[in-house]
Amino acid sequence: MLEVQRLNVAYRESHVIKDVSFAVAERESVAIMGRNGMGKTTLLKSLIGMLPARSGSIRLRGTELSGLRGHARVRQGLAFVPQGRMIFPALTVEQNILTGTEYSRYRAVPDYIYACFPVLRDMRNRRGGNLSGGQQQMLAIARALVSDPRVLILDEPTEGIQPSIIKDIARTLNTLRKERGFAIVVSEQMLSFALDLADRFLVIDGGRIVHEEARETLDQEKVRSFLTV
Numbered sequence: 001m002l003e004v005q006r007l008n009v010a011y012r013e014s015h016v017i018k019d020v021s022f023a024v025a026e027r028e029s030v031a032i033m034g035r036n037g038m039g040k041t042t043l044l045k046s047l048i049g050m051l052p053a054r055s056g057s058i059r060l061r062g063t064e065l066s067g068l069r070g071h072a073r074v075r076q077g078l079a080f081v082p083q084g085r086m087i088f089p090a091l092t093v094e095q096n097i098l099t100g101t102e103y104s105r106y107r108a109v110p111d112y113i114y115a116c117f118p119v120l121r122d123m124r125n126r127r128g129g130n131l132s133g134g135q136q137q138m139l140a141i142a143r144a145l146v147s148d149p150r151v152l153i154l155d156e157p158t159e160g161i162q163p164s165i166i167k168d169i170a171r172t173l174n175t176l177r178k179e180r181g182f183a184i185v186v187s188e189q190m191l192s193f194a195l196d197l198a199d200r201f202l203v204i205d206g207g208r209i210v211h212e213e214a215r216e217t218l219d220q221e222k223v224r225s226f227l228t229v
């Protein structure tokens with residue numbers, strides 16, 4: 001459904017993403033694993049249109065996305081949960097979620113969002129800046145989901161979050177994926193979280209995909225060896 005072919009992304013003369021190709025099937029969950037600085041954020045930002053690709057193709061259900069602006073990619077079915085969550089601290093929880101509806105059919109927060117994240121319903125009138133890291137992560141996921149994406153892209157969602165909340169987030173994402181039928185592309189350094197969430201693993205090293213494996217056959221030690229310096 002999502003097909004990335006020979007993608008190259010650079011910051012001026014610094015070539016970061018090198019000929020990356022992969023595909024994601026409908027409802028599939030794919031983890032992109034790699035150490036700091038290996039290019040995960042750069043890759044995801046180029047998928048969503050926050051960084052231009054130098055060359056290559058990003059197709060969603062046959063539609064070429066490279067060259068489209070970010071909001072047009074959201075309309076086509078991509079949604080992004082950025083690293084560090086980037087919620088609006090002065091807006092309420094509800095206002096934060098509603099910022100995600102600009103390109104969606106919803107004008108109010110849909111019931112399923114609050115059903116999946118009851119803590120956000122309880123805190124809907126609080127300012128986003130007053131939430132814990134884990135609650136802010138749920139908020140960033142909720143904001144992305146209100147565009148009804150076909151592919152939810154998450155950049156290191158476990159960063160700075162307590163282990164018990166990380167488990168909750170994995171469980172909720174699995175439920176939502178089943179119920180709403182979207183695919184997931186998640187960048188991670190935490191193998192345990194990725195194992196809870198992903199059907200397939202890609203390892204990125206020096207801007208290239210160097211290893212790919214399904215969860216059933218995953219050689220955890222091999223993946224770990226790419227994650228430790």
Ligand SMILES: Nc1ncnc2c1ncn2[C@@H]1O[C@H](COP(=O)(O)OP(=O)(O)OP(=O)(O)O)[C@@H](O)[C@H]1O
Nearest residue numbers: 011014016034035036037038039040041042043083
């Ligand atoms: N704005 C930028 N300008 C120039 N180089 C950059 C910029 N942002 C990132 N880079 C470089 O691109 C490479 C990949 O960085 P990127 O943030 O994509 O890695 P990452 O795997 O997501 O790491 P992290 O887990 O730290 O976010 C690094 O060498 C980084 O220094």
